[in-house]
Amino acid sequence: MSTLKEKALVYHSDGRKGKIEVVASKPCFTSRDLSLAYTPGVAEPCREIQANDDDVFKYTAKGNLVAVISNCTAVLGLGDIGPHAGKPVMEGKGVLFKRFADIDVFDIELKTKDPQEIINTCQFLEPTFGGINLEDIKAPECFQIEEELKRTMNIPVFHDDQHGTAIISCAALLNSAEIVDKKLEDLRIVVSGAGSAAVACCNLYMHAGVTQKNIAMFDSKGLIHKGRKDLNKYKMNFAIENIYDSMGEALKDADVFIGLSKEDILSQDWLKGMAPNPIVFAMANPDPEITYEAAIDARKDIIMATGRSDYPNQVNNVLGFPFIFRGALDVRAKAINEEMKMAAVKALADLAREKVPEVVIQAYGGKEFSFGKEYIIPKPFDPRVLWKVAPAVAKAAIDSGVARHLIEDWTAYEDELKERLGYSQEIIRMMVHKAQKNPRKIAYSEGEEEKVIRAANIVHKEHIGISILLGDKEVIKNKILELEYDESNFEIVDPF
Amino acid sequence: MSTLKEKALVYHSDGRKGKIEVVASKPCFTSRDLSLAYTPGVAEPCREIQANDDDVFKYTAKGNLVAVISNCTAVLGLGDIGPHAGKPVMEGKGVLFKRFADIDVFDIELKTKDPQEIINTCQFLEPTFGGINLEDIKAPECFQIEEELKRTMNIPVFHDDQHGTAIISCAALLNSAEIVDKKLEDLRIVVSGAGSAAVACCNLYMHAGVTQKNIAMFDSKGLIHKGRKDLNKYKMNFAIENIYDSMGEALKDADVFIGLSKEDILSQDWLKGMAPNPIVFAMANPDPEITYEAAIDARKDIIMATGRSDYPNQVNNVLGFPFIFRGALDVRAKAINEEMKMAAVKALADLAREKVPEVVIQAYGGKEFSFGKEYIIPKPFDPRVLWKVAPAVAKAAIDSGVARHLIEDWTAYEDELKERLGYSQEIIRMMVHKAQKNPRKIAYSEGEEEKVIRAANIVHKEHIGISILLGDKEVIKNKILELEYDESNFEIVDPF
Numbered sequence: 007m008s009t010l011k012e013k014a015l016v017y018h019s020d021g022r023k024g025k026i027e028v029v030a031s032k033p034c035f036t037s038r039d040l041s042l043a044y045t046p047g048v049a050e051p052c053r054e055i056q057a058n059d060d061d062v063f064k065y066t067a068k069g070n071l072v073a074v075i076s077n078c079t080a081v082l083g084l085g086d087i088g089p090h091a092g093k094p095v096m097e098g099k100g101v102l103f104k105r106f107a108d109i110d111v112f113d114i115e116l117k118t119k120d121p122q123e124i125i126n127t128c129q130f131l132e133p134t135f136g137g138i139n140l141e142d143i144k145a146p147e148c149f150q151i152e153e154e155l156k157r158t159m160n161i162p163v164f165h166d167d168q169h170g171t172a173i174i175s176c177a178a179l180l181n182s183a184e185i186v187d188k189k190l191e192d193l194r195i196v197v198s199g200a201g202s203a204a205v206a207c208c209n210l211y212m213h214a215g216v217t218q219k220n221i222a223m224f225d226s227k228g229l230i231h232k233g234r235k236d237l238n239k240y241k242m243n244f245a246i247e248n249i250y251d252s253m254g255e256a257l258k259d260a261d262v263f264i265g266l267s268k269e270d271i272l273s274q275d276w277l278k279g280m281a282p283n284p285i286v287f288a289m290a291n292p293d294p295e296i297t298y299e300a301a302i303d304a305r306k307d308i309i310m311a312t313g314r315s316d317y318p319n320q321v322n323n324v325l326g327f328p329f330i331f332r333g334a335l336d337v338r339a340k341a342i343n344e345e346m347k348m349a350a351v352k353a354l355a356d357l358a359r360e361k362v363p364e365v366v367i368q369a370y371g372g373k374e375f376s377f378g379k380e381y382i383i384p385k386p387f388d389p390r391v392l393w394k395v396a397p398a399v400a401k402a403a404i405d406s407g408v409a410r411h412l413i414e415d416w417t418a419y420e421d422e423l424k425e426r427l428g429y430s431q432e433i434i435r436m437m438v439h440k441a442q443k444n445p446r447k448i449a450y451s452e453g454e455e456e457k458v459i460r461a462a463n464i465v466h467k468e469h470i471g472i473s474i475l476l477g478d479k480e481v482i483k484n485k486i487l488e489l490e491y492d493e494s495n496f497e498i499v500d501p502f
Numbered sequence: 503m504s505t506l507k508e509k510a511l512v513y514h515s516d517g518r519k520g521k522i523e524v525v526a527s528k529p530c531f532t533s534r535d536l537s538l539a540y541t542p543g544v545a546e547p548c549r550e551i552q553a554n555d556d557d558v559f560k561y562t563a564k565g566n567l568v569a570v571i572s573n574c575t576a577v578l579g580l581g582d583i584g585p586h587a588g589k590p591v592m593e594g595k596g597v598l599f600k601r602f603a604d605i606d607v608f609d610i611e612l613k614t615k616d617p618q619e620i621i622n623t624c625q626f627l628e629p630t631f632g633g634i635n636l637e638d639i640k641a642p643e644c645f646q647i648e649e650e651l652k653r654t655m656n657i658p659v660f661h662d663d664q665h666g667t668a669i670i671s672c673a674a675l676l677n678s679a680e681i682v683d684k685k686l687e688d689l690r691i692v693v694s695g696a697g698s699a700a701v702a703c704c705n706l707y708m709h710a711g712v713t714q715k716n717i718a719m720f721d722s723k724g725l726i727h728k729g730r731k732d733l734n735k736y737k738m739n740f741a742i743e744n745i746y747d748s749m750g751e752a753l754k755d756a757d758v759f760i761g762l763s764k765e766d767i768l769s770q771d772w773l774k775g776m777a778p779n780p781i782v783f784a785m786a787n788p789d790p791e792i793t794y795e796a797a798i799d800a801r802k803d804i805i806m807a808t809g810r811s812d813y814p815n816q817v818n819n820v821l822g823f824p825f826i827f828r829g830a831l832d833v834r835a836k837a838i839n840e841e842m843k844m845a846a847v848k849a850l851a852d853l854a855r856e857k858v859p860e861v862v863i864q865a866y867g868g869k870e871f872s873f874g875k876e877y878i879i880p881k882p883f884d885p886r887v888l889w890k891v892a893p894a895v896a897k898a899a900i901d902s903g904v905a906r907h908l909i910e911d912w913t914a915y916e917d918e919l920k921e922r923l924g925y926s927q928e929i930i931r932m933m934v935h936k937a938q939k940n941p942r943k944i945a946y947s948e949g950e951e952e953k954v955i956r957a958a959n960i961v962h963k964e965h966i967g968i969s970i971l972l973g974d975k976e977v978i979k980n981k982i983l984e985l986e987y988d989e990s991n992f993e994i995v996d997p998f
Contacts, residue, residue, distance in 0.1 A: 014543030015550065015561070022527045024563030025539055028606040030597045031523040032513055037811060037883060040601070043521055044594040044820075045578060046788050047510030052580055054511065056587035065511070066589040067520030082541060084548055089629035091552040093562040098540040101526045105536070110524040112608045115629045127626050130619060133585035133611045292542050315533060387533060 018094060025097045026113070031067070060410070063136075063338060070110050072331055073135045074099045077116045077124060080144035080167070080202075083291055089115035092142060099141060099166075107328035107392060108426045109335065111139075121147040125154050132159055136335050137342075139327060140165040145202040146238045162334045162342040168206030170323035171266070173330070173347055174383060175287055175311075176210045177354035178321060179262070181382040182309045186283035190215035194260045194281075196253060198295055199267035200225035205240050207264060213344060214351065219246060222256040224267075229256070254279070261285060265295030272296040274304040287311045289321050309379045318380040325384060326350060329392055333399025336419070337409035342399075349402035353395045357384045364440070365389060393423040441470045453477035453498070459485055466495040476501050514590060521593045522609070527563070556906075558629075559834060566606050568827055569631045570595045573612045573620060576640035576663070576698075579787055585611035588638060595637060595662075603824035603888060604922045605831065607635075617643040621650050628655055632831050633838075635823060636661040641698040642734045658830045658838040664702030666819035667762070669826070669843055670879060671783055671807075672706045673850035674817060675758070677878040678805045682779035686711035690756045690777075692749060694791055695763035696721035701736050703760060709840060710847065715742060718752040720763075725752070750775070757781060761791030768792040770800040783807045785817050805875045814876040821880060822846060825888055829895030832915070833905035838895075845898035849891045853880045860936070861885060889919040937966045949973035949994070955981055962991040972997050 018024060033039045041047050051065035063069040078092025079085075093115050100111030112135070116124060128138055128151075138161065140152060148165055155163040183190055193216055197204050200223050208221055223230040223244045230241050231248035250256040257263065257276045265271060265288040272288060272295040280286075286301055286308055288294035294312040301310045311319035330350050334342050359377045366388045367374060375381045384391050397419060403409040413419050448465060450458045453475030459482070462473035474497045475482050482498050514520060529535045537543050547561035559565040574588025575581075589611050596607030608631070612620060624634055624647075634657065636648060644661055651659040679686055689712055693700050696719050704717055719726040719740045726737050727744035746752040753759065753772045761767060761784040768784060768791040776782075782797055782804055784790035790808040797806045807815035826846050830838050855873045862884045863870060871877045880887050893915060899905040909915050944961060948954045949971030955978070958969035970993045971978050978994050 010537075010543055011546045014538045014546040017528055017538040017543065018547045018561040020528075022563075023560060023565055025526055025528050025530075026524055026563050026606070027527040028522055028524050028567075028596060028600065028608065030521055030600055031518045032516075032521050032597075034521075034597050034601045040598070041506075041811070042510045042513040043597045044591075047506055047513065048590050048594045049578060049580060050507045050510040051514045051590040052577065052583060052587045055589070056580075056583045059586055062586040062589060064519060065514040066586075066593060067518075067522050068586075068589060069519055071524075081548065082545060084545060084552075087548060087552045090555055090558040090562075090564075091548050093551070093558060093564060093629070094544050094547040095540075097562060098544045100524060101528075101530050101539045102536070104524065104526055105530050110522070112524065112610075113630070114608075114627065116626045117629050118626050123622070123626060126619070127623050130612045130614050130623050131610065133589070133613050134609070315537070 024094070025101050026111075062133075063411075067110060068134065069136045069335060069338065070108075071135050072103060072109050072111050072137045072139055072335075073114050073128075073131060074103070074111050074139045074141050075114045075116065075124075075128060075131075076141040077119055077143055079119060079142070079147070081142045086144065089117050096141060099139070102324050103139075103328050103331070105328075106324060106427075107332040107396070109328060109331055119147070121150045124151050125158075128155050128163070129158060132161060135161060136338075137162040137164070137331055139331065140167075142167060145205070146240055148202050149205075149240050156341060160340050162331070162339050164327070164330065164342045165202070165206075166323055166327045168202045169210070169342075169347055170326045171203040171289065171321070172206040172210040173326045173350050174321050174323060174354065175207055175264070175289065176214055176351045177358070178287065178311055178319065178383045179211060179216075179285065180214060180351065180355045181358055181377070182262075182285045185309065185377075185379060185382065186285065188261060188283075191217050192220075193217075193262050193285075194220045195222070195262040195264060196256045196260045197221060197223040197264045197266070198253065198271050199223075199265065199290075200230055200241050200244070201266060203289075204264070204266040205244070207266065208244060210347060210351070213348060218244075222246060222250055222260075224253050224256070228252075263287065263295075265289050267295060269293035269295065272301075274300055277301060277304045277308075280305070283307045283309065285309045287321060289313045309382060311382065315386070318375075319382050320386060321383065322386045324386050325354060325391060326395075329395035330399050332392065332423070333396040333401075334403060336396065336411070337400045337403045337413060338411040339400075339403040340408045340410065343403075343406055343408055345406040346399045346402040346408075349398040350395050353398035354383060354391070357388070357390060357394045358382060360390075362388075363390070389427070392427065393420045396423055438468065438470055442468070445469055445471045447472045447474055447497075449474040449476055449499075451476050454481045454485065456485055456489070459489060459491070459496075463489070463491050463495055472497065474499055478502075520590070521597050522607075559632075559907075563606060564630065565632045565831060565834065566604075567631050568599060568605050568607050568633045568635055568831075569610050569624075569627060570599070570607050570635045570637050571610045571612065571620075571624060571627075572637040573615055573639055575615060575638070575643070577638045582640065585613050592637060595635070598820050599635075599824050599827070601824075602820060602923075603828040603892070605824060605827055615643070617646045620647050621654075624651050624659070625654060628657060631657060632834075633658040633660070633827055635827065636663075638663060641701070642736055644698050645701075645736050652837060656836050658827070658835050660823070660826065660838045661698070661702075662819055662823045664698045665706070665838075665843060666822045667699040667785065667817070668702040668706040669822045669846050670817050670819060670850065671703055671760070671785065672710055672847045673854070674783065674807055674815065674879045675707060675712075675781070676710060676847065676851040677854055677873070678758075678781045681805065681873075681875060681878065682781070684757060684779075687713050688716075689713075689758050689781075690716045691718070691758040691760060692752045692756045693717060693719040693760045693762070694749065694767050695719075695761065695786075696726055696737050696740070697762065699785075700760070700762040701740070703762065704740060706843065706847070709844060714740075718742060718746055718756075720749050720752070724748075759783070759791075761785050763791060765789035765791065768797075770796055773797060773800045773804075776801070779803045779805065781805045783817060785809045805878060807878065811882070814871075815878050816882060817879065818882045820882050821850060821887060822891075825891035826895050828888065828919070829892040829897075830899060832892065832907070833896045833899045833909060834907040835896075835899040836904045836906065839899075839902055839904055841898040841902040842895045842904075845894040846891050849894035850879060850887070853884070853886060853890045854878060856886075858884075859886070885923070888923070889916045892919055934964065934966055938964070941965055941967045943968045943970055943993075945970040945972055945995070947972050950977045950981065952981055952985070955985060955987070955992075959985075959987050959991055968993065970995055974998075 096113035592609035
């Protein structure tokens with residue numbers, strides 16, 4: 007047994023089985039607590055909601071609760087493994103929602119492959135949830151299910167396998183084009199794979215500015231072209247004239263390769279035939295369409311992204327779904343529409359262009375990185391993604407008219423997001439920690455003020471710095487005496 | 503606004519909305535953690551479950567996860583208030599499951615009143631859960647739904663409104679009959695109400711020994727009798743000859759009144775006409791069929807139970823469902839059958855006859871109580887219910903052949919249950935606390951033993967008692983020296 011396998015099995019089976027637990031968020035120990043949580047007190051919020059339906063967001067967990075729903079017919083690289091075998095993945099998705107955006111998730115594994123039955127079930131479940139994340143449902147059923155649910159439901163429905171990958175890779179594409187100074191509408195793109203993710207990616211790229219006829223999409227049978235009789239309507243949307251005999255031919259002078267298929271599809275030779283500064287997103291998991299090493303070896307001018315965490319430019323859905331739902335839930339959006347997806351794309355693309363703060367560099371082992379060929383999208387553990395993407399999505403929901411709750415104070419909202427996962431605390435901790443390694447002299451200009459002396463005392467006590475109080479020596483000494491601090495904790499300098 | 507109303511609304515809306523939160527039960531902070539919780543590590547438990555379906559209980563939360571499913575058509579005393587307004591109740595049910603039996607609950611509120619649609623939905627949801635608790639679904643639809651689900655599903659399905667009340671009140675009935683020295687088969691019973699709870703109660707009472715023809719059931723239109731044409735098949739089962747013109751007439755010389763209807767149904771006059779030592783369970787919520795005061799005033803020889811916590815003999819479902827599901831889940835039962843229900847009844851009835859321990863008396867304000875007319879069933883906050891009822895139910899599941907996992911070491915299982923909610927800790931804490939108030943001399947007969955000296959030292963240090971070590975003085979003193987304890991912590995007595 008490999009080490010990863012052992013560790014993963016122990017992780018899942020040790021102690022409490024699985025990875026999730028449902029806990030009470032309010033005190034529930036005494037009989038008094040329970041008289042509020044259950045009878046007789048619980049009747050009160052029930053009556054309020056009955057009188058005003060929207061109060062369900064005030065008195066229940068609905069507004070922060072997302073269903074991760076799957077029938078497990080297209081799980082990761084594992085395929086149609088059934089609802090029991092897929093359950094660890096869905097629980098894991100819930101863990102990610104919680105870890106990155108403090109969203110509560112019920113993972114729901116369904117015993118049916120019939121799209122209409124899945125649609126019905128989701129519709130019946132609507133009152134329970136604030137949103138639905140469809141997951142690992144195979145194509146083409148997933149398209150029908152999502153379309154019908156979006157049409158009929160009043161809560162956001164989002165098929166992450168389609169739109170998650172589309173959003174992250176579209177942000178990466180925008181930035182790659184910027185770096186190599188090409189225009190989106192001019193990019194010639196070859197797509198390996200024609201499943202749900204590939205279709206969604208191309209739709210979003212076109213929304214961003216890519217020209218449809220510049221896309222050559224290949225499935226396992228070859229080019230998607232107008233002469234083929236075996237295409238479902240979703241693939242048919244991408245049928246072009248039958249102008250390429252092979253993917254290799256299509257790749258000649260192409261600007262972009264999008265891989266959503268399987269390992270070892272893209273050869274070094276084909277890669278060598280691509281246009282200058284080729285953009286290659288080899289996103290098959292766990293093994294990309296071409297290895298990072300082979301790609302870099304073939305083309306020094308490449309921009310290379312994969313789904314892997316051990317190379318630069320990881321295209322990882324976790325950069326999207328937690329924050330898109332966070333924004334959607336926070337404005338009680340009725341849907342996640344194109345405007346909201348594109349807002350997420352732009353927020354992600356913009357963030358990658360910003361200077362990377364200390365907290366992120368620390369999380370990645372102290373290695374510096376900045377916008378360029380090896381850093382085209384934010385890192386998955388960049389905490390800023392939460393308060394950059396969620397507000398952008400929320401704003402787009404409001405502007406496009408699908409929000410039922412308006413945010414007025416955006417600064418307060420951003421602060422609330424930082425507070426949610428304790429990131430503001432974390433940043434302060436990190437700064438304190440850094441300061442403690444090398445305490446410097448800190449001069450306080452208002453050294454006679456009591457609150458300044460208090461702060462300076464803490465700085466001394468926690469070894470953050472050496473406190474220098476500026477002001478009248480006698481006044482300061484008396485204040486220190488009054489506060490019962492030790493005078494030797496401070497240097498006092500009278501600059502006048 | 504009443505104080506309870508204000509408090510209940512604040513309780514539900516303050517901070518995190520509602521009452522539940524889903525958290526990760528395993529570490530999920532670092533990228534290393536997430537590589538186990540999600541890709542690539544998560545593929546390992548998926549593969550294991552695919553190879554051996556039962557491993558879903560080993561690697562996921564399914565085995566400890568119950569769905570509380572409702573369409574909210576018959577919520578508490580509130581009626582058909584719809585899935586949003588009923589959500590606080592279902593979340594509250596989840597809180598009770600967690601508080602009393604450490605069971606994780608997804609509360610599921612469904613937007614449909616069609617029994618077949620509810621049946622389908624539950625069937626599709628089966629892989630997600632270890633059991634289903636149907637809740638607050640109106641009669642007669644609830645009967646059809648439960649029957650069909652029990653017939654078709656491989657996890658336990660339990661409609662608590664029916665069987666919960668039936669089990670608790672049946673335990674109370676067994677003990678009441680014992681106290682007044684009457685036989686179950688001779689009891690003449692008048693039932694006010696013919697809804698799901700009333701039907702389930704009578705079915706279970708008969709299973710326990712009550713004679714069907716001795717039951718006179720009344721709905722809002724009067725006696726359920728064979729001449730009526732308006733009865734559904736569930737009521738029809740209880741139709742007798744048309745021998746009573748009114749409930750008052752039926753109550754003449756009756757032994758038992760079962761109230762599952764509404765307030766102020768039972769008059770003092772009718773009560774006065776009942777047989778000696780009348781047994782009255784007036785279980786309408788929140789206001790019983792007759793007030794406790796009026797009942798006691800009318801009959802000094804009464805055994806009176808209600809659903810209320812502020813009077814003796816509270817018939818509260820929380821005495822049942824958490825522990826019944828705990829036992830069922832712990833043996834992976836395929837169902838909750840009659841044997842398991844009856845095992846719960848007997849365990850509850852037996853427990854009420856046992857001496858009440860300090861921990862329970864403390865929880866109820868220090869008031870002593872013992873088996874008799876004012877204590878016919880255990881108190882809802884009696885922690886013993888967990889390790890009395892759950893093992894009884896688990897055993898019955900094994901004996902009746904519906905268990906898929908066998909428990910062999912029942913003592914270990916009981917200890918595990920005590921450990922689950924930290925009760926063993928709590929009891930020890932309480933004992934220590936009591937001892938510390940008045941430390942007594944404790945003599946240790948094996949005073950020369952090192953582990954005895956260690957224990958005696960802790961007893962001294964924590965002010966639990968004054969330690970007297972019995973044995974050879976020199977030997978003991980040398981041991982104390984070796985252990986580097988203070989000799990003055992002990993009295994040493996050589997009894998020889």
